[in-house]
Amino acid sequence: xxxxxxxxxxxxxxxRTLAExxxxxxxxxxxxxxxxxxxxxxxxxxxxxLVQPEGVDLSVALKLxxxxxxxAAYGGSADTNNESVIRNCTADIVCEATFTNPEDGExxxxxxxxxxxxxxxxxxxxxxxxxxxxxxxSSLAEQNGVHFEFEGAVMSGTPVIRLAKKMFAGLKLxxxxxxxxxxxxxxxxxxEAGLDFDAAIREAQELxxxxxxxxxxxxxxxxxxKVLILANELLxxxxxxxxxxxxxxxxxxxxxxxxxxxxxxxWKLVGAARRNPDGxxxxxxxxxxxxxxxxxxxxxxxxxxxxxxxxxxxAVTISGPGAGRVETAxxxxxxxxxxxxxxxxxxxxx
Numbered sequence: 164x165x166x167x168x169x170x171x172x173x174x175x176x177x178x179r180t181l182a183e184x185x186x187x188x189x190x191x192x193x194x195x196x197x198x199x200x201x202x203x204x205x206x207x208x209x210x211x212x213l214v215q216p217e218g219v220d221l222s223v224a225l226k227l228x229x230x231x232x233x234x235a236a237y238g239g240s241a242d243t244n245n246e247s248v249i250r251n252c253t254a255d256i257v258c259e260a261t262f263t264n265p266e267d268g269e270x271x272x273x274x275x276x277x278x279x280x281x282x283x284x285x286x287x288x289x290x291x292x293x294x295x296x297x298x299x300x301s302s303l304a305e306q307n308g309v310h311f312e313f314e315g316a317v318m319s320g321t322p323v324i325r326l327a328k329k330m331f332a333g334l335k336l337x338x339x340x341x342x343x344x345x346x347x348x349x350x351x352x353x354x355e356a357g358l359d360f361d362a363a364i365r366e367a368q369e370l371x372x373x374x375x376x377x378x379x380x381x382x383x384x385x386x387x388x389k390v391l392i393l394a395n396e397l398l399x400x401x402x403x404x405x406x407x408x409x410x411x412x413x414x415x416x417x418x419x420x421x422x423x424x425x426x427x428x429x430w431k432l433v434g435a436a437r438r439n440p441d442g443x444x445x446x447x448x449x450x451x452x453x454x455x456x457x458x459x460x461x462x463x464x465x466x467x468x469x470x471x472x473x474x475x476x477x478a479v480t481i482s483g484p485g486a487g488r489v490e491t492a493x494x495x496x497x498x499x500x501x502x503x504x505x506x507x508x509x510x511x512x513x
Contacts, residue, residue, distance in 0.1 A: 168201050250277050294392050338437035344485070351431065393434075408447030
């Protein structure tokens with residue numbers, strides 16, 4: 164039975180949860196999926212790096228995280244050494260789950276590029292590399308005979324990209340609109356319940372929905388990247404970030420919320436793209452007061468949803484969790500499953 168060696172780049176919530184799944188459900192995964200997973204390298208900004216070709220003892224690695232603990236005490240290094248580890252470790256697949264600068268996608272773009280150049284497949288939950296360098300990195304993967312998968316970059320564990328590509332075959336997609344950020348959705352919902360903007364954000368932060376600096380969510384940067392990914396991947400838009408208009412929810416006042424409620428509407432931060440008659444694509448993200456009978460008006464909390472406009476089926480809506488460690492870790496696992504399926508198909512046709 165095939166066993167894939169994997170490297171975990173970033174050992175925060177997502178990759179740590181993936182490691183927990185491998186450690187606690189390894190045999191079940193092997194039985195259910197027909198392949199095994201072995202972690203041979205881990206890098207982390209705080210813990211450093213650990214490379215063990217024979218396999219990392221995950222029961223030990225998962226216990227690390229206390230003050231001043233690093234991989235140096237376990238045969239590794241206190242330094243991250245990302246490029247060296249990615250290029251030189253024996254991994255078949257690199258699971259990239261670090262932070263991203265939304266302006267240039269770094270350092271994640273470099274992590275992905277180093278892996279692909281080293282003929283290693285990549286799965287990532289990072290929006291930056293996909294949105295800002297997606298075409299370049301996909302081409303690099305093809306040149307090196309490996310895979311670049313990124314299902315978790317848009318709706319975490321909800322398989323919107325892969326599902327749309329496979330299940331909408333034969334249909335023409337004319338556009339989409341969606342609720343693609345749980346933080347902004349939660350804040351608008353709490354404002355509708357009577358909280359002011361600042362109080363709603365503080366509550367979201369206390370519950371762990373919003374970061375200390377919530378600008379990426381509140382001002383629409385997160386949704387802007389997701390719209391760019393969906394527009395290019397599913398509509399073939401060929402557009403850049405500057406082509407996606409962005410307006411956040413900080414402009415929505417309590418009186419706007421009350422007025423919409425009186426008129427049977429509800430404010431949502433909507434990311435959308437639509438194909439124009441000339442074939443070009445217009446894309447953007449902005450707050451919209453939707454009628455209550457609209458398919459997206461009832462999407463609440465951290466749930467995400469995207470509605471696709473098709474030529475034969477009309478509107479088709481996909482909804483599911485848009486955040487969460489387990490859900491996002493599953494997205495990485497689903498990418499690995501897709502890689503294995505592609506490899507199996509190639510072998511069968513050889």
